[in-house]
Amino acid sequence: DIQMTQSPSFVSASVGDRVTITCRASQGIRSWLAWYQQKPGNAPKLLIYAASSLQSGVPSRFSGSGSGTDFTLTISNLQPEDFATYYCQQANSFPHTFGGGTRVELK
Amino acid sequence: EVQLVESGGGLVQPGGSLVLSCAASGFTVNSNYMSWVRQAPGKGLQWVSIIYSGGYTDYADSVKGRFTISRHNSKNTLYLHMDDLRPEDTAVYYCARNLGSNTYSGLDYWGKGSLVTVSS
Numbered sequence: 001d002i003q004m005t006q007s008p009s010f011v012s013a014s015v016g017d018r019v020t021i022t023c024r025a026s027q028g029i030r031s032w033l034a035w036y037q038q039k040p041g042n043a044p045k046l047l048i049y050a051a052s053s054l055q056s057g058v059p060s061r062f063s064g065s066g067s068g069t070d071f072t073l074t075i076s077n078l079q080p081e082d083f084a085t086y087y088c089q090q091a092n093s094f095p096h097t098f099g100g101g102t103r104v105e106l107k
Numbered sequence: 108e109v110q111l112v113e114s115g116g117g118l119v120q121p122g123g124s125l126v127l128s129c130a131a132s133g134f135t136v137n138s139n140y141m142s143w144v145r146q147a148p149g150k151g152l153q154w155v156s157i158i159y160s161g162g163y164t165d166y167a168d169s170v171k172g173r174f175t176i177s178r179h180n181s182k183n184t185l186y187l188h189m190d191d192l193r194p195e196d197t198a199v200y201y202c203a204r205n206l207g208s209n210t211y212s213g214l215d216y217w218g219k220g221s222l223v224t225v226s227s
Contacts, residue, residue: 045217096154
């Protein structure tokens with residue numbers, strides 16, 4: 001199975017900050033990576049697919065980049081509604097493994 | 108409007124069985140790839156199973172041979188049949204639609220989840 005390692009596992013940030021989360025795959029996954037946002041008690045929400053494509057309706061302050069084994073999710077100008085947990089998921093091969101998550105909290 | 112509504116969760120004893128349902132509206136289940144993902148209490152997400160529009164299925168190793176994904180076309184409903192349940196299967200189970208009717212683009216619509224608790 002492909003292992004997905006997210007870092008950091010926790011980030012403390014303020015409104016207006018730029019936050020970068022990284023995800024590393026244990027083997028190459030081309031560009032088949034998705035990013036999700038999850039708030040407590042809610043289902044995950046798709047933010048980015050195919051590493052850098054913004055899902056419809058998602059604010060443009062979210063962006064993704066990378067290919068192969070190294071990927072990043074960047075949130076520019078962090079907003080109050082962005083405090084949540086973020087997960088990456090590789091979709092290159094089964095099982096479609098998720099990263100361990102990154103919790104973004106208010107400093 | 109696309110909606111997914113899970114049902115069928117509950118408390119079951121180890122070794123027992125349960126069937127989760129996921130009723131879809133706003134799109135056709137059998138024309139899409141559909142998945143199940145679970146989340147143990149306080150833990151991260153784990154991919155469980157997928158069914159292709161053509162009927163091919165795949166499973167996580169941890170549930171292979173015990174869980175079966177299926178769909179009922181006229182009811183526009185996805186199912187997850189779970190047998191020989193173990194305490195480690197305790198989780199919120201989400202059904203989700205694969206974006207773009209392929210396996211590469213992630214999951215664009217999710218249900219609210221159904222809690223399965225396996226305990227004696």
